[in-house]
Amino acid sequence: MADPQLLSNVRALVGRQYGRVYAWDEVNAPMIRQWCETMGVDNPMYIDPAFAQATRHEGLIAPPAMLQVWTMEGLHANNYPPGSTDENPYEVLKEMEAYGYASTVAVNSELSFTRPLRLGEKLYYTTRLDSVGEEKTTALGTGFFVTLVMSHFVEQASGDEPVGELLFRVFKFRPANAQPQPEAPAPVESATAGPKRALPGISDDTRFFWEGCDKGQLLIQRCCACQTLRHPPAPVCIECHSFDWDTVQASGRARLYSFVVMHYPEVPPFDYPNPIGLVELQEGVRMIAGLAGVEREQLQIGQPLQVEFQTFDERLTLPLFRPVEA
Numbered sequence: 001m002a003d004p005q006l007l008s009n010v011r012a013l014v015g016r017q018y019g020r021v022y023a024w025d026e027v028n029a030p031m032i033r034q035w036c037e038t039m040g041v042d043n044p045m046y047i048d049p050a051f052a053q054a055t056r057h058e059g060l061i062a063p064p065a066m067l068q069v070w071t072m073e074g075l076h077a078n079n080y081p082p083g084s085t086d087e088n089p090y091e092v093l094k095e096m097e098a099y100g101y102a103s104t105v106a107v108n109s110e111l112s113f114t115r116p117l118r119l120g121e122k123l124y125y126t127t128r129l130d131s132v133g134e135e136k137t138t139a140l141g142t143g144f145f146v147t148l149v150m151s152h153f154v155e156q157a158s159g160d161e162p163v164g165e166l167l168f169r170v171f172k173f174r175p176a177n178a179q180p181q182p183e184a185p186a187p188v189e190s191a192t193a194g195p196k197r198a199l200p201g202i203s204d205d206t207r208f209f210w211e212g213c214d215k216g217q218l219l220i221q222r223c224c225a226c227q228t229l230r231h232p233p234a235p236v237c238i239e240c241h242s243f244d245w246d247t248v249q250a251s252g253r254a255r256l257y258s259f260v261v262m263h264y265p266e267v268p269p270f271d272y273p274n275p276i277g278l279v280e281l282q283e284g285v286r287m288i289a290g291l292a293g294v295e296r297e298q299l300q301i302g303q304p305l306q307v308e309f310q311t312f313d314e315r316l317t318l319p320l321f322r323p324v325e326a
């Protein structure tokens with residue numbers, strides 16, 4: 001049974017309207033083109049100005065499914081344009097967390113549209129806490145279905161026009177295997193008890209690699225029949241199909257073949273920005289690994305690297321690569 005105080009607090013929030021969140025940019029052709037490219041959409045209504053001009057819309061329109069795109073914050077969380085509300089439309093979820101309903105899973109999202117958006121239109125949305133269902137028990141746990149509705153408008157001198165809605169529903173729950181919380185709201189979990197790094201799935205084909213890491217050795221699989229090196233580990237030689245293999249210890253010298261720098265979302269337990277390299281070992285095989293001791297600005301394709309081993313959470317040793325002098 002849910003705490004009566006929680007139910008009372010939640011019911012007081014249902015129906016609440018939250019203020020405007022403005023779009024950074026007006027509806028524009030470059031963003032439409034890039035979105036279509038990314039999504040594999042080639043409808044000329046969206047990307048061919050001459051074609052679009054000849055339609056009843058008399059110009060390019062935005063794909064309806066882009067509705068939410070226009071009002072997104074961008075790379076940095078909660079970075080909305082000036083004038084946007086600083087209210088938190090998800091405050092009801094925080095209320096539930098304080099009573100032990102710690103987990104969230106998105107259930108469904110529905111977009112509905114009134115009309116297509118044209119170039120130059122400027123959007124904002126407001127949010128309404130539409131409903132919170134009765135407490136329910138599912139396979140995941142016990143909790144509440146919470147539904148928010150974001151109503152999107154185009155700003156117009158003659159009066160703002162509704163153009164579409166986004167319904168967003170989550171299940172906010174106490175996991176089935178969790179202990180019930182005491183009466184008082186639970187304290188925020190301590191900073192020292194953060195998540196640990198996920199352990200690798202280890203098989204008979206890959207065990208040698210992780211055992212090598214534990215000993216500070218970077219081991220590469222080698223075909224006994226034709227001597228071809230391979231990584232990641234696999235049961236069969238890609239060149240001669242031999243199942244016989246042994247390993248050689250790599251020198252640890254490598255070059256940066258490519259890289260990404262993860263910025264967002266920031267997922268514990270990793271540090272951000274988080275540079276990850278595709279490195280080419282001196283022996284010729286490539287592997288993906290974290291990069292140590294580098295700034296984004298210093299990363300250069302082809303730069304020399306040296307392996308080092310770091311142990312995380314006192315249970316997982318990983319090879320990382322650090323820039324060295326040529």
Ligand code: ZN
Binds near residue numbers: 227238242
């Ligand atoms: Zn072979």
